Amino acid sequence: MVDPFIAAAGPAPARGTESRWRQVALLAASSAVGDAQRAATGLAATLLALDHPAAAAVALERAGPDDPWARWWGVLAVGQSSGASGLAEALAAARAAEASGPDAREVARRLEDLHDELNALAGGPSERPRFSVLGHRARPDRRMLLGGRSSSAFLVDPGWDSVRLVRLGPSEGPALGNRAHQTFDEIIGAVRRGESGPGWTVPQDEPLTLDPESMLSALREDPAARDRRLVNLAREVAEERERLVDERAALAEERAMMAAERARRPRSRPAPVAPATPVSPVAVPRTADEALVLLGLASDAPPGEVERAYREQVTRCHPDRVAGLHPAIQGQAEGLTVALNAARDLLLGRVPRRPAQRARG
Numbered sequence: 445m446v447d448p449f450i451a452a453a454g455p456a457p458a459r460g461t462e463s464r465w466r467q468v469a470l471l472a473a474s475s476a477v478g479d480a481q482r483a484a485t486g487l488a489a490t491l492l493a494l495d496h497p498a499a500a501a502v503a504l505e506r507a508g509p510d511d512p513w514a515r516w517w518g519v520l521a522v523g524q525s526s527g528a529s530g531l532a533e534a535l536a537a538a539r540a541a542e543a544s545g546p547d548a549r550e551v552a553r554r555l556e557d558l559h560d561e562l563n564a565l566a567g568g569p570s571e572r573p574r575f576s577v578l579g580h581r582a583r584p585d586r587r588m589l590l591g592g593r594s595s596s597a598f599l600v601d602p603g604w605d606s607v608r609l610v611r612l613g614p615s616e617g618p619a620l621g622n623r624a625h626q627t628f629d630e631i632i633g634a635v636r637r638g639e640s641g642p643g644w645t646v647p648q649d650e651p652l653t654l655d656p657e658s659m660l661s662a663l664r665e666d667p668a669a670r671d672r673r674l675v676n677l678a679r680e681v682a683e684e685r686e687r688l689v690d691e692r693a694a695l696a697e698e699r700a701m702m703a704a705e706r707a708r709r710p711r712s713r714p715a716p717v718a719p720a721t722p723v724s725p726v727a728v729p730r731t732a733d734e735a736l737v738l739l740g741l742a743s744d745a746p747p748g749e750v751e752r753a754y755r756e757q758v759t760r761c762h763p764d765r766v767a768g769l770h771p772a773i774q775g776q777a778e779g780l781t782v783a784l785n786a787a788r789d790l791l792l793g794r795v796p797r798r799p800a801q802r803a804r805g
Contacts, residue, residue, distance in 0.1 A: 447482065449474035456486035457493035457617050460676075464490050465662035481508040488517045495614040495652045497524035512548040515541060519555070520596065523612035526650050531612070535559060557594035557621075565598060565609050570628035577634045577641035578613075578623075588635060589613050589646045595621035599647055602635040610649050622684075642683070726779040728786045735787035747792055754788040 453470040467490045474483035484506040491500040501521045507514035515538045523531040535558060543552035557573070564570040578597065579589040587610065590598040597613030597620060626634070634641075729735040736743060739753040759765075761777040761784070788794070 447474050447479040449478050450483055450486065453486060455617075456489040457615070458490070461494070462662040464494050465659040468494070468659060469663065475503065475506060480506045481511070484508075485511055485513050485517060488514070488521065489615070489617065492517060492520055492524060492615050493617065495524070495647055496654050497521040497651050499654045500524075512541075512543075512545070512551040516551045516554060519558070520612055520615055523596070524614070524651060526611065528609060528611040531562075535562070554594045554596075554621075557592065558596050561592040561594055561596065561598070562609070564628045565600065565607055567606060573628060574624040575626050575628060575631045576623040577626075577631065577639050579642070579644035579646045580638060580640035581646040582638075585649070587646050587649075589644055590631065591616075591620045591623050593621045593624040595619070599649070604636060605632065607632075607635065611651075613647050642680075726776065726783045728783050729790060732790055735790040738783060738787045739791070741791075745791075750788060750791045754784055758784045 449470045453467045453474070456467055456471070458464050458467050468487065471483045471487035471490065474480070475487055484503050485508075487503040488500040488507070491497075491503060497520075500517065504514055504518050504521065519531070519534045519538050522528070522534040535555065539552070539555045539559065541548075543549050560569075561573045561575070564573040564575075574593045575598075576591040577588065578591050581587045586602060588600050588602045588607070590600060590607075592598065595615065595618050597615055599610045599613045600607040601610055727734075729738050733743075736745070739750065739757065741750060741753055745753075758781055761781045763774075763777070766774045766777045
């Protein structure tokens with residue numbers, strides 16, 4: 445059965461403060477009188493977007509025990525609290541959970557990205573993680589808000605060569621990770637230049653205190669404020685489209701350069717294969733002189749030397765020696781074996797062996 449409060453709330457977190465407080469009201473009602481477990485995860489996501497991690501942690505206590513998204517928002521709730529105390533332990537516990545099903549695999553991917561991002565911010569390996577600058581505040585304490593490919597936000601104290609994590613920032617949901625394209629070294633360059641990215645509001649070092657008046661004020665939104673919010677949303681969508689157009693143009697230019705490079709290079713053609721040289725058959729000796737030449741012996745060679753020369757040469761023609769070689773070489777070896785047998789028989793006075801004939805009745 446569809447929970448009408450969850451359906452009215454829509455995907456969490458919503459865009460804009462007023463829409464989020466509306467979600468809080470609807471999801472809180474569902475948690476109290478409707479589908480509490482399903483509402484808890486969305487309620488936690490919305491409260492985190494509003495920078496209320498303590499309230500989000502309370503909401504997650506009602507989440508289903510096997511809900512992978514509850515694990516994800518639970519890690520963010522710990523990291524978004526003052527000082528991010530216990531974040532490493534919460535992240536390690538969440539990464540150890542079994543990833544079964546598409547949602548669990550997506551959460552596992554984000555947890556791995558978050559692990560790499562935190563390592564990079566702490567001075568560890570920084571090749572794989574990707575970030576974006578979301579906002580900058582110069583006074584009273586200089587702070588920057590960064591976004592990660594995991595869709596996490598990071599409130600950092602920027603330095604010339606490094607940054608210090610203050611805590612996780614309010615999460616905007618999955619769309620935040622789409623902005624993260626810069627390496628950590630590029631982020632340090634942006635810090636030195638004092639860039640502010642799209643100019644998002646940089647939160648304070650301490651999360652906000654939950655106040656019902658904030659929700660009531662948002663629910664009493666006047667039409668002018670709603671129109672301003674819609675205009676801001678339209679501007680954000682337009683900026684995102686422009687960024688995607690620029691990325692497509694850059695990819696098209698790169699593909700064109702690669703195609704030009706391929707066209708410039710000469711195509712390598714396989715070397716022509718020389719026709720196989722026909723192998724001359726080995727002549728079977730018919731005289732003693734021909735046999736001596738084939739075995740490489742003098743005319744006065746004793747029988748023992750004839751036998752030794754025969755065995756040395758016939759061993760080289762053994763089928764095991766030529767197995768796997770070209771059929772022409774195998775045929776040459778067979779012919780040489782026949783010739784060597786005939787040479788030995790001539791020199792030792794033996795009668796050539798013939799296949800036994802079947803006796804006639």
